[in-house]
Amino acid sequence: MSDTVDQVLRLEGLRKSYNLGLPNEVEVLHGLDLTIGRNDFAALIGPSGSGKSTLLNVIGLLDRPTSGELFLLGQATSGMDDTGRTALRGSSIGFVFQFHHLINAFTAIDNVLMPWMLTQGKPDRRARDKARTLLAAVGLEKYADTKPNQLSGGQQQRIAIARALITEPALLLADEPTGNLDSQTAAEVFELFRRVQQERGCAVLLVTHDPRLSATCDRTINLVDGRIVSDTVNNRDEAVIPH
Template sequence: MADVLSLSQIRKSYNVGTPVETEILHGIDLTLAAGEFVALMGPSGSGKSTLLNIIGLLDQPTSGTVSINGHNTAGLPDSEVTALRGHAIGFVFQYHYLISAFTAAENVMMPRLVDHGRRTDAMQDVAYGLLADVDLTRWRDNRANNMSGGQQQRVAIARALAMNPSLVLADEPTGNLDSVSADSVFDLMRRINKERSTTFLIVTHNLELAQRCDRILDVVDGRISGQEAGASGPAAG
């Protein structure tokens, strides 16, 4: 089976061709296999946000190749990149970005609605199933603005899974939560990772949570290094 993600010699520069050209990423190589649960750490300004945008096909490298599920994205037209991103990659952010006037189920349906263009019963069934997976069946008809922060982030995770992606990118997904809610959301992502073999790449500043991942990638000055998780090892499913 092909790796879910493969980066080869990724470089990213800004102001290319000008006297102030600056290279942010310096030849990064990285592979993520199916079912991995990986933390991405690094200080502000290290290049991790730039790297995450490139992995998520939201930005293009200056040079190097990005392959998702064995598909080299170099040279693909924008429409094909958009389609690949929409089907293969799910996103969870520090702020949930739910539509507050919509119900939990309607928010989870949004990726499929955008993809198909109209609402279907099957779409609703998928949303209900995902909300059950994140323990929110009782709240599926609640408007997002009537839910707690932890519940809203669970809806965001369900939404990220709506297209059954092989890779979920989570950017500080627990950053706005209290410690109890953060731990609960982390455990939820870990359970989904184990049950679905979905690959997770989680940007976090929380070393305690990072040490419960399979491995930790450190981005420092535009370069990446990896290490195994701490003595605690991966969290139990």
């Protein structure tokens, strides 16, 4: 477990149920304890229906746990109102999904700036320069004024990664970010996540169904039936990124 000062995320006895008080009430997450440190590059794996998406939504402050506590950058979140949770999420968490959810009516750079605009308003020159720098970092600077539907799937996912980084998050959450890509492009996007984590110092928690991909992460957290059944450090020397 990371020292408290190095923790980005800590879960203590976290539970999540749906249909509370109804005959069909069901508990999906069963008292999870988990810590993610500032330098972690971790994979979250598990079979379909194990609760991975539910856990990611709770960690991302998109949904509230039923009980237990979630600490983000040392702040307990259970007592926060929606405004406080939204502000903390916007400043501290970046999201990348399997389907990039870019807006085709906007250019690549405007898509990257979207989280900034939601929290800061109209972007100034400094924000636009920052967005261009991020597009350059993902190899797409020359496509800044291009609409997403004119780019490949891999290029669109790179824009989504740049978008997730515009607020300089401490935690990057990725839900099957390579699941909609061919194997070669998936390997390239995965390597980009690795470079982002090393160069920008944000923790990465990546949901994947691919055990070969999870083996190339530093750590693998296995969720089964809403319980963490293993949390292991990987031997990356033996891992090969799938192409």
